[in-house]
Amino acid sequence: MKEVTLKINGVSVTVPAGTKILDAAKKAGFNIPTLCYLKDICNDGSCRICVVEVKGQKKLITACSATVKDEMEVFTSTPKVIAARKTTLELMLSNHNKNCLSCARSTNCELQKLSLEYGCDTKAFQGAVTKSRVDENDYLVRDNSKCILCRRCVAVCNKIQTVGVIGANNRGFASEIGCAFEKKLDNTSCIACGQCINVCPTGALHEKDDTAKVIAAIEDPEKYVIFGTAPSVRVALAEEFGYPIGTDAEGKMVSAIKRVGADKVFDVNMAADMTIMEEGTELLARLKDKTAALPMITSCSPGWIRFIEFYYPELLPHLSSCKSPQQMFGAIMKTYYAEKFNIDPKKIYVVSVMPCVAKKTEILRDDEAAAGVPDVDVVLTTRELARLIKAKSIDFAALPNEEFDNPIGQGTTAGLIFGATGGVMEAALRTVADVLTGENLEKIDYKAVRGTAGIKEAKVKIAGNEIKVCVAHTMANARKILEDIKAGKCDYHFIEIMTCPGGCVNGGGQPIVPSYISNNVDVKALRAKAIYDKDKKSGLRKSHENPVVKALYEEYFDHPNSHKAHHILHTTYHKREKY
């Protein structure tokens, strides 16, 4: 490849042709601030924060979108550049709701950080302010008074999820990010993935905060409050308390939740194991049944479920009928657990801690109330759990490691790896292989389905059968596979689809990593590594070997896909109208 040599602040650097000035500067040891730029997703150059001076050019140019040229001389922090950036920031601040003290993103806001670094005067420009709206629903809040029109949310919605329900409306001072015909977001074909929240540089987007509901339930002596935590919450929660990305804090998480005041803390990994039992059995049945819809596709990820219901309803028969682990967890609590311990299911309050905002919509679906009351009462994102822990003045760093409660706290690490893309597939294969061979296989690492590639496929030979599997994450990748299925070009047997890039570890409810870090570090890979490291060391790596799972079938469900299991652990889907 052709190479280009240029100078950045006098430092000579050689980079491949086509490299952006931003990346060349990084290589030369200089950081250029950005706001609208998101690596591989958004480089419109619209915010003008990354402007630099180039010798021989009158105008400042944007480093995120301009490519390097031979013998170019770039200056990244001349007085002219600094003054331009400062003015741009001050203009943004002049039209910004500055109630920063109690903003959800305070101390983690990219605008706040830059304003501090550039010594901005928050009152440099005063005058008219755009009349903006707040759009609030069951899962998300958009407060455009804090929006800086960087369009990162628009880019992620369009390019990563191919959903495109948000965009810039109107013109000039009246410009605003919103939906077609000014509809409310939950009145569009939004899939509720929450990726827009994760990429927002400010507090314009955040999850609907449900911590108050949880505090009220804990204070209510009538309520029996059970917390369940999803696989990927434990490998991200600690980031909210200053720990490095990819820290496993399972023990501290459990002990924090106990101190928050939960009656019981259980592991949703257990319900993930149940999902494998039900889904694996369903797959084996479909493989034998010539009339069944194949490939079968996983149903754990509620954003994905909304996506197929909105955009590909004709393919709904391909979905596994299994409820997601969250819903199985709640259903088991309000049926089996309630009966076993003689607790009225109406008094059980299930708090599900998830890396996800779509989970907040999942609890409101039809056919998710096995005991006649909703399976799950409230969903907290990882971020909200951290907020709850802070609100309760719990010293996270000083907490001991504690274990999930018995008797049904234990999950396997087959359930744990659900948190990363490819994990459900690998967990399923571990169990299906044992069932088909009738043996206890030792070779259970299916590395072909691991990693962050967008679409992964593998052929697995099990007991003389060849099973073709595929793993995809993000709706852009899912769309490619669904189009193949529609065209009859798809010969997979089983497909795992996760809504978010990298799977749940990078879900829309996870701690927000500002772009100045996420542009340089693969956050999803670091969190996934923490999960796979834990799996490698685990003594319990197959769902069907989980003693809790065995007990559940012996005492209650009889066998996977039994009549009772179908009633409690399975669900239905329906077409949704896009407009």
Place this chain on the structure above:
Amino acid sequence: MSNQFKETQEQRDKLNAVLEEQKNVPGSLMKVMQQAQEIYGYLPLEVQARIADFLNIPMEEIYGIATFYAQFHTEPSGKYKVGICLGTACYVKGSGDILEKLKTLLKVDAGKTTPDLKYTLDATRCIGCCGLAPVMTVNEEVYGKITVDDVERIIAKYND
């Protein structure tokens, strides 16, 4: 939508023909939107949704363009465009009160159209005949030096 969308078979056929013609032409969206507006007079949700589905473009992208350019309208106009000037001269002569009267009489906000598609009420900037302030217009007709009490009589003329 404030107004129920109705279309004729002819409009439908015309739009389908435009869509078929522009189907595989890159960058054809603006052209399609302009032609659709020629066919329907405006770009209602139903038309934008059809363009979106046909060209495989999110409807929000189309709506964003429709609200960016002044040439596009997302609501139909009424048979009679009632304008009341809010320019300085008219305003100090009480056109603000006349606007309020028009709003109550037509039961519609400024910039909006009545459900029967009869009247569109517009609060305009100076239309250049300050000597007649306050001024109200109905399509091409100009009514000068009017009072709140004249409004009902003027609108009654267009009650066909």
